[in-house]
Amino acid sequence: MARPAEKAPRYCLSFTAAGLRPELAAVIAGIHLEEQGDWARTKAAVLERNALQVRSASTGKRLESELRQRLQRLTTRQLELLARGTSDDRSAMAWLAVLKRIQIAADLTRQVLLEKLSGLDPMLRRSDMAAFYEACERAHPELAALAPSSQQKVRSALLQMLRDAGLLAGKAGKGGTLGCVQRPLVSPQVQGVLEDDDPALLAGFLLSPATRISKAAKAKAVKPKPSATAASKPAPKDATKPAAMPAAKAAPKTSPKPAAKKASTARRKAA
Numbered sequence: 001m002a003r004p005a006e007k008a009p010r011y012c013l014s015f016t017a018a019g020l021r022p023e024l025a026a027v028i029a030g031i032h033l034e035e036q037g038d039w040a041r042t043k044a045a046v047l048e049r050n051a052l053q054v055r056s057a058s059t060g061k062r063l064e065s066e067l068r069q070r071l072q073r074l075t076t077r078q079l080e081l082l083a084r085g086t087s088d089d090r091s092a093m094a095w096l097a098v099l100k101r102i103q104i105a106a107d108l109t110r111q112v113l114l115e116k117l118s119g120l121d122p123m124l125r126r127s128d129m130a131a132f133y134e135a136c137e138r139a140h141p142e143l144a145a146l147a148p149s150s151q152q153k154v155r156s157a158l159l160q161m162l163r164d165a166g167l168l169a170g171k172a173g174k175g176g177t178l179g180c181v182q183r184p185l186v187s188p189q190v191q192g193v194l195e196d197d198d199p200a201l202l203a204g205f206l207l208s209p210a211t212r213i214s215k216a217a218k219a220k221a222v223k224p225k226p227s228a229t230a231a232s233k234p235a236p237k238d239a240t241k242p243a244a245m246p247a248a249k250a251a252p253k254t255s256p257k258p259a260a261k262k263a264s265t266a267r268r269k270a271a
Helices: 022-034 039-049 057-071 076-084 087-101 103-118 126-139 148-164 188-197 199-205 215-222 226-232 258-270
Strands: 123-125 177-181
Touching: 022 039, 022 057, 022 076, 022 087, 039 057, 057 087, 076 087, 076 188, 087 103, 087 148, 087 188, 087 199, 103 123, 103 126, 103 148, 103 177, 103 199, 123 126, 126 148, 126 177, 148 177, 188 199
Parallel strands: none
Antiparallel strands: 123 177
């Protein structure tokens, strides 16, 4: 008996409460490190200090809740890079947190943006997005159930996060264009924490693990073979000289001297 097809996990659609917000995410990550990795104390400290600099308590709670739930999916090394890294590193880690929590963002990156680049057609169009959302709604009825205003909010928030993360450049233009898909800046530190966590995460930054070559592999690829190396080396100076003749050939035996021959003959006659 065939098993029924498994339903796709529900999309998290609460992300409209906060955009990418790498600077605020870095604040929460820093407090979390101060609190020795305790998320309950982190939450309390962020709200008590008004660390996110919001005007109302209700806004602070919504913002803190959404950002914290993203950051809870990051590893300790990723949180450290978010809290102490460069501006580009913070944006990359904030985007990684989005990819780990917001599945629709991960699907959009892999199914649309990565395909646009691999197909050498980096211009993102409204028709691309419409086709993507239509496919998503078939597998995720919770997306189709949103009110039109909420659907527009989701789509606008996703596009803005793509721009803030550096995956989409330029503004919407005439002819239904939304911008140009591009690979974001990824430092060696970011690359390292992605590969240590899961190399598949590179796709969320429009990088393909299959095409990446490690430094060791590159060095091995360009290193000449031993035989080629030996052949290319000039011969030693001594090798060009003729080899010394063996002692027997170099110093051939000589016949006895004539005087010795005469003395020997005289002895035989006397006898």
